[in-house]
Amino acid sequence: MYGIELLIKEHENIIQFTEVLKKLSVRLLEGEELNIELLKQCVEFGKYYSDKQHHGKEEKILFRVMIEKLGPVASKLIKNGMLVEHDLGRYHMTKLLEAIDLYETDKSSEVKIQLICHATGYADLLKRHIDKENAVVYTFAERSLSEEDKELVNKETEIFEKEASKNKVQERYLSWLKGVSKKIL
Template sequence: MNPIEKLMTEHQNILRGLDLLERAAAQLERGDQVSPAFFNGMVDFIREYADKYHHAKEESILFVRMSEVGFSPEMGPVAVMLHEHIKGRGYVSELAKAGEKYAAGDRTAIPDIVKNAMAYAELLRAHIHKEDMILYPMAENALGEIGISLMRPDFDNVEHEKAGVEEKYVNMLDKLEREMIGTAS
């Protein structure tokens, strides 16, 4: 699997997380009970897997390589992706704050959980679509097969430094999906 294919596979895991996040937010909005631990787990998944594992590869490897062949990090498609990563981090920060209040028994935090969870999911779904359908094909075209394959050692280094991250969070998604199915009426 080449580095672009790896990023697209990671997108599928992130989309699974977004499905769960949206379902839980909708349950809260309906007045159903959702464990505060769920939201803590999702914030952890987003920060550690989507951001520090996946986005880090894009930002420190792919986008750097793209800038070397003329894609500016200050304007154009790479700049848009970087801006969306930053915007997403803002939603996650607010979701984490609201989740802490909710965990402390403050039900007035529910609207903030719902708002930030849904906004983040909407942003990331569109973001992933743009990357998979537009940015990654641009990268493949601009970098070529050799340029893409030259990223592999850098990707391997990230995977080595963060050994076990993907397995941990895929297992967490599996567990949360089973729990979510178990609570569906």
Template sequence: MNSIKIMVDEHENILRMLKVVRSACYGIFNDDDICYEDFYDMVDFIRNYADKHHHGKEEKFLFKEMKSNLGSVGNNLITHGMLVEHDYGRMYVSNLIDALERVKNGDEESKLDVIANAISYTHLLERHIAKENDGVYKFAEKSLSKEVLDDINKKAETFEQDAEAKGTQKNYLNLLQKLEKKYLY
């Protein structure tokens, strides 16, 4: 198993969801009613597939080893770059949920905050994914020893198998397809 290839593939699924989020926001911009169930499904995907599942592997395995084995460059790249961006993403999603609740409770102006936080999340993740795919992952593959990469792959494989046993990947890819059919086609 090549854990970095799996993470790149997961990025493609996350990018697909970002298109759904953008389309749903465009609907709000055009005065469509907010479908709260769909937005909560988008948040569920973001929190559990993109963050817990995907970022979980990065943070627990790859980034941990990069910080431990690649000196100050690896530590700074991860600590002051990738992990900060993960935290910004979590903030945007938390703010999005708060804004959805305010709109649900009658605060029409908070539609601006729904759009602002959702779109900010999409922009952040698009740039973040490009940095990881084009820089961070390649740096890791080039700079970490074969033994360390093999260890990451082994841990990621167990993580993937545990998630598959729970139906994580299947559940969220089905949810993604459902939302794509509604918002993109």
């Protein structure tokens, strides 16, 4: 199923990104000076690639179809699980950006703890979240959606991706991830 295959591929990129966040957190913990611009780029990647691009497809396409077609079980799984975790990820990104801004004028241990807490909290959340989606949510969708509904997800995903391609979303963020991974990991 194209839509789900693409989401799984994006998960691999997001996991690589979380490794960058963890490595930057370790470096800060060990006393290295924080590269503020790099951390701001990490927040941008989290907000635009992980959330707007990836979670956008899940929420607007796959999850919507699952809730509409698969009833209460899917609705509980999505609304009480996956969407709650998406919102928690957004919280971590917002708080991380606030901590970055604060760090520019206050390099205290308290601010460093906020940076580490939200960067690693986000990384851990996404790792567990991705494991659940790959093992439970996506397999449930593939097993339970009709062929017609799967085709609808695929078509809407193609449209979403064409728009992102026009704006070079994937190209820009994956190029950034490749470069930063070489430097950091």
